[in-house]
Every structure is written in C-alpha cells, then in structure tokens.
Amino acid sequence: MKSLYKAAIVLIRVALWSTMLTVCGAAWAQDTSADEETEAARTRRTAEKFEADARILTVFDGHGNIVTTIGQPGLFRYPALSPDGSRLAVVERDPKSRISDLWVFEVATGTRTRITSNLSSTEERTALPVWSPDGTQLVYMSFRDSYEGVYRKSANGEGPEELLYRHPGSDVWVSDWSLDGRYVSFATMDIFGGTFYVLPMKGNGELQPIKLFQAESRSDSPLSPSLSPDARFLTYASDESGRPELYVRALDPMLNGQVPAATETRQVSLKSAKFVLRQGWRRDAGEFYYVAANGGVMAGQVHDGSTPEFGEPRQLFRISEAVELNAALTSASRDGERFVIAVPPRPTLQQITMLDRKGTVVTKVGEPGRYFTPALSPDGTKVAVRRNFPETGNEDIWTFEVASGVGTAVTNDVPFDRDPIWSPDSSSVAYHSRRGIYSSIYRKAWNGTGQVEQLFQYTPGAYLQPADWSADGRFLTFQDGCWGVLYVVPVGEGRDSAEAHVMEWLRDDYTVAQARFSPDAHFIAYLSDEIEADVFEVYIAPFDPGQPDGGRAIAKPVKVSGKGALGMVSWRRDGRELYYMTRDWEVMVVELITTPTVQVGKPRVLFRLPGPLPLLETNSPARWKNVSPDGERFVFLLDVPVTDITK
Numbered sequence: 001m002k003s004l005y006k007a008a009i010v011l012i013r014v015a016l017w018s019t020m021l022t023v024c025g026a027a028w029a030q031d032t033s034a035d036e037e038t039e040a041a042r043t044r045r046t047a048e049k050f051e052a053d054a055r056i057l058t059v060f061d062g063h064g065n066i067v068t069t070i071g072q073p074g075l076f077r078y079p080a081l082s083p084d085g086s087r088l089a090v091v092e093r094d095p096k097s098r099i100s101d102l103w104v105f106e107v108a109t110g111t112r113t114r115i116t117s118n119l120s121s122t123e124e125r126t127a128l129p130v131w132s133p134d135g136t137q138l139v140y141m142s143f144r145d146s147y148e149g150v151y152r153k154s155a156n157g158e159g160p161e162e163l164l165y166r167h168p169g170s171d172v173w174v175s176d177w178s179l180d181g182r183y184v185s186f187a188t189m190d191i192f193g194g195t196f197y198v199l200p201m202k203g204n205g206e207l208q209p210i211k212l213f214q215a216e217s218r219s220d221s222p223l224s225p226s227l228s229p230d231a232r233f234l235t236y237a238s239d240e241s242g243r244p245e246l247y248v249r250a251l252d253p254m255l256n257g258q259v260p261a262a263t264e265t266r267q268v269s270l271k272s273a274k275f276v277l278r279q280g281w282r283r284d285a286g287e288f289y290y291v292a293a294n295g296g297v298m299a300g301q302v303h304d305g306s307t308p309e310f311g312e313p314r315q316l317f318r319i320s321e322a323v324e325l326n327a328a329l330t331s332a333s334r335d336g337e338r339f340v341i342a343v344p345p346r347p348t349l350q351q352i353t354m355l356d357r358k359g360t361v362v363t364k365v366g367e368p369g370r371y372f373t374p375a376l377s378p379d380g381t382k383v384a385v386r387r388n389f390p391e392t393g394n395e396d397i398w399t400f401e402v403a404s405g406v407g408t409a410v411t412n413d414v415p416f417d418r419d420p421i422w423s424p425d426s427s428s429v430a431y432h433s434r435r436g437i438y439s440s441i442y443r444k445a446w447n448g449t450g451q452v453e454q455l456f457q458y459t460p461g462a463y464l465q466p467a468d469w470s471a472d473g474r475f476l477t478f479q480d481g482c483w484g485v486l487y488v489v490p491v492g493e494g495r496d497s498a499e500a501h502v503m504e505w506l507r508d509d510y511t512v513a514q515a516r517f518s519p520d521a522h523f524i525a526y527l528s529d530e531i532e533a534d535v536f537e538v539y540i541a542p543f544d545p546g547q548p549d550g551g552r553a554i555a556k557p558v559k560v561s562g563k564g565a566l567g568m569v570s571w572r573r574d575g576r577e578l579y580y581m582t583r584d585w586e587v588m589v590v591e592l593i594t595t596p597t598v599q600v601g602k603p604r605v606l607f608r609l610p611g612p613l614p615l616l617e618t619n620s621p622a623r624w625k626n627v628s629p630d631g632e633r634f635v636f637l638l639d640v641p642v643t644d645i646t647k
Helices: 006-027 034-053
Strands: 055-061 066-081 087-093 100-106 112-114 125-131 137-144 147-154 162-168 171-177 183-190 193-200 210-214 223-227 233-238 245-253 260-267 273-281 287-292 296-303 314-318 330-332 338-343 348-355 361-376 382-388 395-401 407-409 417-422 428-435 438-445 453-457 464-469 475-480 486-490 503-506 512-517 523-532 535-542 567-571 577-581 586-593 604-608 634-641
Touching: 066 100, 066 125, 066 273, 066 330, 066 338, 087 125, 100 125, 100 137, 125 171, 125 273, 137 171, 147 171, 147 183, 171 273, 183 223, 193 223, 223 273, 233 273, 233 287, 245 273, 245 296, 361 395, 361 417, 361 634, 382 417, 395 417, 395 428, 417 464, 428 464, 438 464, 453 475, 475 512, 486 512, 503 512, 512 567, 523 567, 535 577
Parallel strands: 171 223, 273 330, 464 512
Antiparallel strands: 055 066, 055 338, 066 087, 087 100, 100 112, 125 137, 137 147, 147 162, 171 183, 183 193, 193 210, 223 233, 233 245, 245 260, 273 287, 287 296, 296 314, 330 338, 348 361, 348 634, 361 382, 382 395, 395 407, 417 428, 428 438, 438 453, 464 475, 475 486, 486 503, 512 523, 523 535, 567 577, 577 586, 586 604
C-alpha cells in the first residue's frame, strides 16, 4: 500500500522539533526573566500541541490507495467533500489563538478560502459543515453566546452569515442536507440521551426543527447519524445492543408528504461499528459507509424495492491502528469513490521499552501497538497498559510479562477501561471504568482470571483517574477529572465499595494531580502549578490518615523538582529517591531524607529519552508509574513510525 508522503513528514518534524529544542533551551536558561520564560513555555506548549494534533487532509480511493493530499498539515476536523468532489470544507483551529474557523480547499491545487472569521474566543467554536446539493452553500454548527446554532453561508465565503436555528443547552451534530434541498438533519445530545431532527430549509427567520425520534437513554443514543440523500433512511451507530453497532432506520413520509417519520430499525453491522462517515451515503442511496471496530472502512448495500433489503457490508480497505479514526476526521464523496481522512503527519505505534539508569535499552516488551499509561508492577516483572485493540475496538487493560513479552487481556468489555495501577503484591490491577452514570474503580487479577471486584464508586457523572495504591494496601489516591482535586479513599478486605469514605486530601485554587504515596505511606508526592499557571513542579507533603483531611491542611509542602516537571512521579522502594520527568524529556532523580525532618537533594539528570514520546494529549506521562522498586529500570512507550497505513 501507499507509504506516507515522506517529504511532508520530514518538513513538519524538522520545523517542530527545531522550534521545541530552541524554546526549551531558552525556557530553562538560568538568566531568563519570568516573562521570557513564560513566553518560551507558551511557545513550546503550542509546538507540542500542534505536533500532537496536526493532521494532513488525505484523499483515498475505494481500495485504500492515496490519491492526493490537500494543503499543509494543520489542526483540521470535520472534512466534507463537495457534491462534485472538487472542493473540501473543513474546520481548522489556529494553533496560537486556538479559535476554529471554516475553510474551503480546492482539492486539485490546495488553494483555500476562509468562510468564517467572526469568533472571538476559545469558548466559541465552529464545526460540522455540510454542503448544499448544488455545492453553492454550507450549513454548519457554531457555538456562541451559550447557544449551539445552525448557520448557513455561501461556499465562496461572500455575503452575510445566516442563523437558521438556535438550540440551547445541548450538543448539536449537523449531519446532512437532503438531495432535494428540503431538509438539513442534525442530532442533539444531553444527559438524557440523543434526539434526531430534520430542519426544513424554507421559511423566514429562524426555522423550526421537526423531531423524528428520541433515544430512550444516553447509552442507546444515535452517534454520528447520517441521512440518506433521498431522506428515506437514517444510519447511525449505537450501543443499544451492548456494544457499538450500525443501524438503519427507515423514514416514511407523513400524511402531509413533507416530513419523514421514523419507522422500522434494523442492525446492519456484523462485528461492531465505531461510527458513520460524515456524508456517509452514496448519491443514489444505494450504499452507505462506516468504520468498523478494526479500522475497516465498510460499505453497506441497500437494495431498493417495495421493501428495502440490506446486503451484508463489505470491507473496502482497512486503516492501520496507528491512525486515530473518529467521525470528526472522516468523510465520503457522494459518488462513493473517494474518502477523506485527516491523517497524522507521522503515524506511530508504541513499543513498550525498558531502559536502565543510563538510558540504555534493556529490552522491548511485546509487539508495537496502541498503548497508554504504562504501569510497572511492584515486583518489576510485569507491565500494565491501556490498549486500543484493533480486533475488538475496545479500550481494555492488558498486562505484559517483561521476560517473555506475552500479553494478556485483563478486561474485554465494551465500556472503556483506563488508568491501570497495581496492587502492592502485584497480583491484581485496579483501573477506572464508567458503567452507566457511575464512574468506579475496579480490580481484577493480572492474568484476567476470576471475577471483577468494585473497589470504589463515586458521584454520578464524575470521571475518576486512579493514581496510586499504598504499599500497605490500605489506601488509593485518585483525582476527579484530568487535573482536579486529589482524593484518598480507604480500600481493603471487608470494605464495602459503596460505603468507602472519601478523604479530600488537597483542593486549592491552582491545579494539582497524580498523588503518589511514599513507601511508608507517611508522605504523598504530587504535581502542582501553584507557583506559575501551567508550569508544574513536584512537591511532597505529609499524609496522616488519622487527621480529617489526611493532615494536608497543616503541612507545608516541600518542592522537590528544580525546573519544571512533566510527570512520571515515582518513589524508590526505600523512600530515599524520587523520580520524575521534565518537559525536556529528561529523567530526573532527587535524593530524599524524610525523618526526622524532610531534606531534599539537588535534582540531577539520569538520562534523556532516546526518542520521541507518544502524544501528550492522549498519553500523558503525568499518569505514568513506570519505575522499578529499586530505581534501576524504567518503562516507557516509545514511538515506532508506521509507513503503510492501509491494509
């Protein structure tokens, strides 16, 4: 299959890494002023963010061959090909201002025209463009003034913007424009579930949508819906069967002959479906397109007649697991011959890799894959990771034996399982999973055998991020949200998970994260930006479970790091060393004495990582607990470039 356009890859990597290295040097220079340091850090973060999120607009044919690429790499989402396939509407976010606007590209030349330019803050956003049947207009969603609105504007960018409909309080997914021009379809999502509408495109002022159907619960809500060009069918993904599958719902005209009404629904996918491609129907309504759990781009057939029949879906081609696929990054042409996928400039998989204190590779564990948040077992013999497994489409917890590289699926279920941490005796793995409205921490044997045990259940709607398990097995630490309040919860044999008392160990005006127990559980190390926003350092503070708040309120924290920290906070088994990583990819060690008073040595560099790390936004090293108990081994997920992205 086609390899990725090496020139583009090289250019973007050289530019980005040159910028990052220059900035890093300036950021940490001893004589740099606070203002300069802040600006340098901001520039570096912008480069890192761009590196993590940049995509190349890539056009594939129906066999998975790359036909062309459009323009330069950018922060692209929601591509949509025009009806004749000559232009591409897409939302691009400016990496500095972080404001998203709508653009139209000429596919052949890469020339582009800006369509919107009226947003003023990152709180506002534009998304989900769809083309009119004649290719002269665009309809899209835009969030402004606390409302999700459906807007229309000329596809050449000229003339005023028109507000068609404003919807309060929920997410609006604009999906399609019917071939006869009568309807624009969209779905909304709130805490109760999803609702599908059509918006008649005639009338003065704001138009009034017509509800087709509403899901009974959030779990069976229609995801990435797509209306057939003749407005007779609706395709969408839903996990109403217990796992994501693709459904087709027939739409029959009502008595007035104007509004389609929802009738029969049929499951058409065979082995789960991730999402429907945007503009996911062929012009003649004979085929629809979706992505299966294994990354396959699928075509389903509709055989029209007095009663429509749906043929068995067939795989057109398959995208490598190195390329993240979701409904915001894909689109199909109306003739079914072209498919647009926003592809990373440097697609990679991750290799579980063990290094020594000099940064020398000791061993590579297992095969490359999509791995996240590595955790080394306390006995140093196993690694737990979150894995996106292409054969199931699930996000599950896996363990790998370091010596043999043998991998085992600890979990294998539809709900996402994330953030693994080890029990002190290395016999089981705790992890976060959300089942229904509850976010809970579960435990299961490291080899996947036995039953799942619920350790802790938290407030409905919350997102838990487990961080550590004390060496005596008595306490877990976690945070609510990505960078939130730090909590301690008692666990152990005989405790009822529903009655566990949560101790709010740290809450303040600044951001804190990733509480890690010292081996004797008398101290907690954590990340905080209390000195400067978005610049994290490592601190330690005493922990006393006999105090209502663990003693944190009366204890002054001690700063451990010296020039900023990215994460990866870990203690040596004897508590005499603490490890962390800087934003310069340096692995640091600090010598400590905690009794009778806390004494902190000067941080020193053990080694600098030999290659780039996985993307920060999806695989944050802040959450890694990847150091062996003796401090002699370090486990990292190192990127492995992938050149062939289709199968």
